[in-house]
Amino acid sequence: MTKHFTSSSPAGYDVQLTRPRNLTAAGLAIVAVTYGLARYCFGLFLPEIRREFALGPETIGLIAGLSYAGYLMATFAGSWLSTVFEPRLPILLGGVAAATGMAVIGLAPDPWILALGVFVAGASPGLSYPPFSDVIVRHTEASRQNTIYAWINSGTGFGVAFAGPLALYAGADWRFAWLTFAALATAVTVWNMLALPRRGPLRTAPSGTRPVRFLLEPRARPLFAAALVFGMITAVYWTYAVELLWTLTGNAQDSILFWIVLGMAGVTGCFAGGLVGRWGLDRTYCALAVIVGFAVATLPLLIGTRIGIYVSAACFGAGFIVMTALFGMWSMQIFRQAPSIGFGFTFFLISLGQGVGPVLGGFAIPVLGQPALFVAAGLLCCGLAVLPPRD
Structure with a gap:
């Protein structure tokens, strides 16, 4: 727990x-x-x-x-x-x-x-x-x-x-x-x-070397690695899912409805604290890594039906928001002395991955095709379950 x-x-x-x-x-x-x-x-x-x-x-x-x-x-x-x-x-x-x-x-x-x-x-x-x-x-x-x-x-x-x-x-x-x-x-x-x-008033001035020293914390290595990979994977979905939907359906309204479902599902992220309280951070993290991986990997398979599109959007929307909450909790659990330093670097790595992901995807699509890219990214996301938080 x-x-x-x-x-x-x-x-x-x-x-x-x-x-x-x-x-x-x-x-x-x-x-x-x-x-x-x-x-x-x-x-x-x-x-x-x-x-x-x-x-x-x-x-x-x-x-x-x-x-x-x-x-x-x-x-x-x-x-x-x-x-x-x-x-x-x-x-x-x-x-x-x-x-x-x-x-x-x-x-x-x-x-x-x-x-x-x-x-x-x-x-x-x-x-x-x-x-x-x-x-x-x-x-x-x-x-x-x-x-x-x-x-x-x-x-x-x-x-x-x-x-x-x-x-x-x-x-x-x-x-x-x-x-x-x-x-x-x-x-x-x-x-x-x-x-x-x-x-409140500052009692001791912060050391200029503090951020570097804290970020070298050995317990943070799995956190940082998972954050970078998670950013790369989710960027594939954020960047190419609507384009894939637009290409296959040619309907702009479908893509907007897809976006609405994705956002509404993300609202369920407010219950992440309750999930962690019941299951613990490690088990909740492993379960959500698999859910997000499922949403990414199965989108090319579900896109033939409208209900399938919405299932993928709902799983990704809820899973993405909850997973980002878990990364924040994980970082604050490790970096107790300077929460915003560790927290900021964790989300820096997620965003760095989100910047790299579309570029790698752009090179991979001509070789693999969009469906294979989504399947590979989804399986990689499921693999993040092998790097769970440890108390």
Whole structure:
């Protein structure tokens, strides 16, 4: 069984417990707008964006890659700012980046400005997400920390699910959708400014070598390896599943409905804390690795029927959100003295894998074909069960 986070004050800071419901709701909302909207929704509107700007595949790949580049750079900045100053600062900066980036996307007059907006929007979760590990560990009761974190992490699913109906309503008017997202991100940022607690006074200055020393922790090696591979595998699904569906059905509405099901299933990630409490982190992790692997590997086999498409989307949506929650719990279990450092590096590796995965997939598809790529990625995901967390 996994251990609960201790209630001691890491890194020499005073613990000030806060009201968990308001904190959880605010955290869930900012994850929804930064991850669910700012980072993952570019592909949903890609057909309309491509048509308006007459973009070729190479340009599209470059622009989409800027989202990952922004995230990777911001992850270290968010973790550092959280450790040196306070978690509240990078969380609010992430909300500002989400609102600004999505507004720039919605108003972009040319591909260059569009690329800038994608970069800034993609950086937003890197700033705001890792510092929440500090907030949870330092400002909530130990017995509730797994549950609170699972609810906050499930915000990605809420954001993805919200984007689908708006995409159906907006139709070809993708700019309206992005400007709506930007307005929502602004409101959520103000909410977090009012809801987030301030950290207590610093008793000991953080050492400049601390991040490196902590990241060399031997127990973290399986965590880091699994995070990198998981990112590569899930990027295959995020990048090519809708394209595969579009190619085989030629129906844009089916792809949007697929996206909605994926997001709605992701909302179930809020129950990850309860699963860990009942089964333990190790057994929950192994089960979810197999579920996500099943969703990825069987999509080419199930795509002939609409119910099969939705089964794959539901399994992947729920499994992806819960698995990311488990990676966060696993990292916070290891890096008790500097939660945001280990947490940030874990999600940096997931995103690094998500950046590498589509590139490797692009080279593999001409040789293997899309169905074989999905089957291979799914089997590899199932293999992650051999690297479970250890107490």
